[in-house]
Amino acid sequence: MPLSVLLPLVGVGIIGIAVMLHVLGLSRAAQLPDEVAAKAAWLREFPDATPTRVILSHDHHAALIETDDGPGVVWAMGADTTARALSGARIRRTAKGLRIDLPDFTAPHIHLRLDPDEAAHWPTYMKDSA
Amino acid sequence: MSDMITFPDVVNWAVPFFIAAILAELLWIVIKGRGGRYETRDALTSLLMGAGNVASGIVLGFVAYGFFMALWAITPLDLGTSFWTIALCFVLDDLRYYWVHRFGHRIRWVWASHVNHHSSQHYNLTTALRQTWTGTFTFMMVMRAPLILLGFHPGMVLFVGGLNLIYQFWIHTEAITRLPRWFEAVMNTPSHHRVHHGRNPRYLDCNYAGVFIIWDKLFGTFVPELDSEKVDYGLVHNLGTFNPLRVAFHEWVGIYRDATQPGLGWRERLNYCVMPPGWSHDGSRSTSLDIKARYVSQYPDSAGSPGLPYTEIKGQNTRP
Numbered sequence: 001m002p003l004s005v006l007l008p009l010v011g012v013g014i015i016g017i018a019v020m021l022h023v024l025g026l027s028r029a030a031q032l033p034d035e036v037a038a039k040a041a042w043l044r045e046f047p048d049a050t051p052t053r054v055i056l057s058h059d060h061h062a063a064l065i066e067t068d069d070g071p072g073v074v075w076a077m078g079a080d081t082t083a084r085a086l087s088g089a090r091i092r093r094t095a096k097g098l099r100i101d102l103p104d105f106t107a108p109h110i111h112l113r114l115d116p117d118e119a120a121h122w123p124t125y126m127k128d129s130a
Numbered sequence: 131m132s133d134m135i136t137f138p139d140v141v142n143w144a145v146p147f148f149i150a151a152i153l154a155e156l157l158w159i160v161i162k163g164r165g166g167r168y169e170t171r172d173a174l175t176s177l178l179m180g181a182g183n184v185a186s187g188i189v190l191g192f193v194a195y196g197f198f199m200a201l202w203a204i205t206p207l208d209l210g211t212s213f214w215t216i217a218l219c220f221v222l223d224d225l226r227y228y229w230v231h232r233f234g235h236r237i238r239w240v241w242a243s244h245v246n247h248h249s250s251q252h253y254n255l256t257t258a259l260r261q262t263w264t265g266t267f268t269f270m271m272v273m274r275a276p277l278i279l280l281g282f283h284p285g286m287v288l289f290v291g292g293l294n295l296i297y298q299f300w301i302h303t304e305a306i307t308r309l310p311r312w313f314e315a316v317m318n319t320p321s322h323h324r325v326h327h328g329r330n331p332r333y334l335d336c337n338y339a340g341v342f343i344i345w346d347k348l349f350g351t352f353v354p355e356l357d358s359e360k361v362d363y364g365l366v367h368n369l370g371t372f373n374p375l376r377v378a379f380h381e382w383v384g385i386y387r388d389a390t391q392p393g394l395g396w397r398e399r400l401n402y403c404v405m406p407p408g409w410s411h412d413g414s415r416s417t418s419l420d421i422k423a424r425y426v427s428q429y430p431d432s433a434g435s436p437g438l439p440y441t442e443i444k445g446q447n448t449r450p
Contacts, residue, residue, distance in 0.1 A: 079169040080251040107370025
């Protein structure tokens, strides 16, 4: 197939599918209904690091996890979740919550949308348990 | 010798079919409310990985093609272009695919290229297009060398490889549950390939087949999809980014960081490149065999069931 046909076809196809998915409401971020779900999401990534405490964000899109090995966070990755331990993390306030920078090429920046109270308190928990 | 033979670039010609099939699967899922899941950013990343794969083929394809043509120039054999030659080439190339794919899961250097295909937590037709940008750097092109030296024209070898890839597109779906038993027995199917994309301990590193599942049955790597254990898609440690550049290169970066850390001997540095994913010089990480063994130690009743070892032996992780 000539590139003059292939390139527009690929471009229009990608944009069209992405727009259609968004219009169909398939861009919603995953929700963690309760602490049990947040714990399960953490254990899915770190089966050997049992949570000792789970703090769910008010919007249920993230959770702060405390373990004997240190703190971690679970957050929505599209319709699913992932998790990271917070060793080596740099945490700072943003207008919408917190930004966590990790020395991890696969999760370099985690943007958490948090209430002002949460954004004020979570860094304390993260440092206290680190 | 048939130097001027040309075969169609079937993968590029299949692009309209790919788009139409994705739309059909999406509509099926939305209308029926079952048969899989889609999410915008995940699908967009998969599609961009597919586009990047085509682009990398255009930019770097000359490396493999030059290598193949050099082999073609030195081989005294020419099997021609009859239908049966193409059919035989297709079957032998599928065997080649099985081993490349198996190496892709058991040799970290090759996994660094292949990992992106497994990096989605979804399993739909866009996942099929989440293809590597860095395949040239694995040097797995050498696995096609025997076919060319046996007298299969390089164009034919690439042609049947394209057909193989197109076949594998439609099996990346949850919309099809099981197919007739005779078909499941011989062919790679959505059910078999769902297992391959699983991160459940029992489903790790199995079902490497491209078209014919018989290779897995022959070489002892077949694991059936169990109704009692739903497949959990993705990586053992799922990514925290949708950025295609990070998806494409993250394992290469990981290899670089591991192999260049201070205090290692040359053998340990080499092992970070060629041992199975999860290998570490101090045993602080887990390979798939370690994960399976730990699972069996936690759930002894599962020992010996499909995809799991009979015992809890740890560290037997060097088999390709």
